[in-house]
Amino acid sequence: MPAPEPILRLRGITKRFGALVANDGISLDLAAGEVLALLGENGAGKSTLVSILFGHYVADAGSIEVFDRPLPPGQPRAALAAGIGMVHQHFTLADNLSVLDNVMLGTEPLWQPFSRRAAARERLLAAARDFGLAVDPQARIGELSVGERQRVEILKALARGARILILDEPTAVLTPQESESLFATLAQMVARGLGVIFISHKLDEVLRVSDRIAVLRGGRLVAELPARGARKEDLAEAMVGRAVAPAVRRGAADTGPAPPPLCELRGATLRGGGARPLLDGVSLALRAGEVVAVAGVAGNGQAALAEVLCGERALDAGQLQLDGRPLPAQPGAVVRAGVARIPEDRHAVGVVGDLPLWENAVLERYATPAFARLGFVRRGAARAHAQALVQRFDVRGTESGGLDTLTRGLSGGNMQKLILGRALTPGPGEAPPRLIVANQPTWGLDVGAVAYVHQQLLDACAAGAAVLLISEDLDEIFALADRVAVMHQGHLTEARPRAQWTLASIGLAMAGGADDGAGERPGAGPSSPSDPADHAAGPAGGSPHAA
Amino acid sequence: MRLERRASVPRALLLAAPLAAVVFTLLVSSALVAWAGAPVGRAYALLLEGGFGSRFALTETLTRATPLILTGLAAAVAFRARLFNIGAEGQLYAGALAAVAVGGLHGGTGLEWPPALLFPLMIAAAMAAGALLLLGPALLKARLGVDEVVTTLLLNFIVLLGVSALLDGPMKDPTAMGWPQSVALQDALQLDKLIERSRVHTGLLVALALAVALRVLMQRSTTGFEIRAVGSGARAAAFAGMPVRWVAVKVALLSGALAGLAGAVEVAGRASYVTLDMSPGYGYSGIVIAMLAMLNPLGVVAGAVFVAGILVGADSMSRAVNVPTYIADVIVAVALVSMLVATMLTQYRVRRG
Numbered sequence: 001m002p003a004p005e006p007i008l009r010l011r012g013i014t015k016r017f018g019a020l021v022a023n024d025g026i027s028l029d030l031a032a033g034e035v036l037a038l039l040g041e042n043g044a045g046k047s048t049l050v051s052i053l054f055g056h057y058v059a060d061a062g063s064i065e066v067f068d069r070p071l072p073p074g075q076p077r078a079a080l081a082a083g084i085g086m087v088h089q090h091f092t093l094a095d096n097l098s099v100l101d102n103v104m105l106g107t108e109p110l111w112q113p114f115s116r117r118a119a120a121r122e123r124l125l126a127a128a129r130d131f132g133l134a135v136d137p138q139a140r141i142g143e144l145s146v147g148e149r150q151r152v153e154i155l156k157a158l159a160r161g162a163r164i165l166i167l168d169e170p171t172a173v174l175t176p177q178e179s180e181s182l183f184a185t186l187a188q189m190v191a192r193g194l195g196v197i198f199i200s201h202k203l204d205e206v207l208r209v210s211d212r213i214a215v216l217r218g219g220r221l222v223a224e225l226p227a228r229g230a231r232k233e234d235l236a237e238a239m240v241g242r243a244v245a246p247a248v249r250r251g252a253a254d255t256g257p258a259p260p261p262l263c264e265l266r267g268a269t270l271r272g273g274g275a276r277p278l279l280d281g282v283s284l285a286l287r288a289g290e291v292v293a294v295a296g297v298a299g300n301g302q303a304a305l306a307e308v309l310c311g312e313r314a315l316d317a318g319q320l321q322l323d324g325r326p327l328p329a330q331p332g333a334v335v336r337a338g339v340a341r342i343p344e345d346r347h348a349v350g351v352v353g354d355l356p357l358w359e360n361a362v363l364e365r366y367a368t369p370a371f372a373r374l375g376f377v378r379r380g381a382a383r384a385h386a387q388a389l390v391q392r393f394d395v396r397g398t399e400s401g402g403l404d405t406l407t408r409g410l411s412g413g414n415m416q417k418l419i420l421g422r423a424l425t426p427g428p429g430e431a432p433p434r435l436i437v438a439n440q441p442t443w444g445l446d447v448g449a450v451a452y453v454h455q456q457l458l459d460a461c462a463a464g465a466a467v468l469l470i471s472e473d474l475d476e477i478f479a480l481a482d483r484v485a486v487m488h489q490g491h492l493t494e495a496r497p498r499a500q501w502t503l504a505s506i507g508l509a510m511a512g513g514a515d516d517g518a519g520e521r522p523g524a525g526p527s528s529p530s531d532p533a534d535h536a537a538g539p540a541g542g543s544p545h546a547a
Numbered sequence: 548m549r550l551e552r553r554a555s556v557p558r559a560l561l562l563a564a565p566l567a568a569v570v571f572t573l574l575v576s577s578a579l580v581a582w583a584g585a586p587v588g589r590a591y592a593l594l595l596e597g598g599f600g601s602r603f604a605l606t607e608t609l610t611r612a613t614p615l616i617l618t619g620l621a622a623a624v625a626f627r628a629r630l631f632n633i634g635a636e637g638q639l640y641a642g643a644l645a646a647v648a649v650g651g652l653h654g655g656t657g658l659e660w661p662p663a664l665l666f667p668l669m670i671a672a673a674m675a676a677g678a679l680l681l682l683g684p685a686l687l688k689a690r691l692g693v694d695e696v697v698t699t700l701l702l703n704f705i706v707l708l709g710v711s712a713l714l715d716g717p718m719k720d721p722t723a724m725g726w727p728q729s730v731a732l733q734d735a736l737q738l739d740k741l742i743e744r745s746r747v748h749t750g751l752l753v754a755l756a757l758a759v760a761l762r763v764l765m766q767r768s769t770t771g772f773e774i775r776a777v778g779s780g781a782r783a784a785a786f787a788g789m790p791v792r793w794v795a796v797k798v799a800l801l802s803g804a805l806a807g808l809a810g811a812v813e814v815a816g817r818a819s820y821v822t823l824d825m826s827p828g829y830g831y832s833g834i835v836i837a838m839l840a841m842l843n844p845l846g847v848v849a850g851a852v853f854v855a856g857i858l859v860g861a862d863s864m865s866r867a868v869n870v871p872t873y874i875a876d877v878i879v880a881v882a883l884v885s886m887l888v889a890t891m892l893t894q895y896r897v898r899r900g
Contacts, residue, residue, distance in 0.1 A: 311788075
């Protein structure tokens, strides 16, 4: 239902960073009462475009009009005054202040002797009432859930009188249920005549919430179409620039008797500094040839679980065994035992950015006889290993520098391919890895790289490795996992077959509700007729993942 | 104006950065020279001549460069691992004192061992003294996160006061007519002269050899790999299985030993006894040299010769045109600051808007 009168006009926006053209002559309109989805891979120019709109960057060329008035470039204050509000992916809230304080922050002039809290409170409550966003103005941000914090971010923009709201990857941190309530809020805002720009790379939710879709690729606007009738395959192709084959599962999961577990955690407990333990009696068995996924909202102990399995931290109580033998809490020993590890933070933990690619390729095995002799690195062997890895895992970005390219110069996808290759490629004379621990392996990657990473994990699994996938992306989990366990506040549910979970039951478990709520309809697909959030689910047994 | 990180750093830029920093430094310093009332062109000509222009100037510069190479290497290897050792000055004095303690003429004779045994013992003692002095701060950093800049810097003052106490006490030379200086080193332990009729001694060869050895160690050995990886990405190095704390200990021992060796070489090659003004800030200048060299051990040699030439040249310039010798300290200090800026500009590019 595009309204005729645009409230926001972008004309010919161009922005260069050095040789890179981040935005190339982009023209877009936004009407009152419509949701415009901005779709694109990482690096397609979405963030640059909204940063220009919000005044963080100045465009090299082009103009912006808001409500028929030109917007002065490079002034966030002017953008706010013109009625543009932005909800960042990473919230900009002060944890130790109340909701009201956060909403008022920066709205009052410094020379005003007393702050007008009563009036601000009134504005906040009015906005909350109008848009159905229940919130307690006195609550401290630190005590709120992620979904509530996002609500505060939205209210902050609305209370300042935003008429155009930009949401940057708003569902990345939410449970399915929280996403649903966000979509309901969006509908209310649109009904009241606001314009919404919804930035995402998730096709299903874009199709679901938006009226129009603009696809960016390589800084250009490559497609602009109504959401009604748009097909996922076409959008994916427009985003990537070529058809993307989804990761293919190997033949049907073997139905024979379950082999003994390769890796087992029993009563694993890890006390952090906080009030509750990071891991609280976690038990999990991983078998060769299967993918087990751990779902959960960020910050519920997944990082600690990964650190334990990667040998970075020792358990305070409980056992970790590989092949029936205890696994020492030393990264080197864990690698030698045949564990391939893919860390969550590829920039800070996965690679040493200032070292060349070839040194990063042997970072885990630099001291083994294959790559070291008498205390010296066998550069020939190491470089040959790196070269093989670059070829096999299709690491790009080494055209000018070759193996001496500094690793921080690689794109996220190529960096992840390097880490994946390093983890999965055994050193000369070693056996391939038997256990793969992948923590958020596709976070922030583009569609093509996601499919590649998925395929590599599935191939390694088909070759007989056990795979533990820790992910916050339910699409990914339903696409790859044989069994799924859910983590909440350091507790891990039993790992049940994927078919026994529904999107609703998984969301409930992610929020800490009813551990045993799943499994009521064994054999049912992850979707059910009563489940409005069918966007992440597909037919039972099939792969619901399109891209 | 904004700074954008470069995806890759061109090699030419890495070479141009120190040169640009030096040129900028001389420009800034020329303002001070002019302020002191001296003709700028002539002052710089005199400085150059005094540092490099004659046989005497060159040999003096090389004599000064010898300890500077060693302290420069000490700083370079530590900084590469992000262990910010500001304590080379104290480690140098500790090494010098240990050398004299082993090889000095205590009570007129000292230890009457064969020099072939005593000399290595003296060197080992000096290196151990410097290494142990840095080990404490390194362990405090690795275990408790105590800032090593503070601890190593403050240790310098403690060591210097300790040296002062020893020079007036047990190590005092009774024949020095009340001057606070240590007993002299045994003659047999003194380093040979490298160049006739000059003060250049064989310590220079040791320093040059160590520069080459460190370059090989850093680039080719597994230890060097560990040091570089821990220095530029400690979390990633730990994740990959590198022994991060043990690397920190190794680096501390190496860096402290180099600075301690600088002290022993100064005593055995030039001074033959320890005084409180034995080092005109060699430990601190080593930091500047390491930065000028962008932590490259071979670059340290060039940086040390440059700084030594400035120090020597400023002496003769000040006599001729009456600019205070402090201009040398100013030049070295400005060189550090401009080198830091130049290094940053190799990593980033400046853009408008």
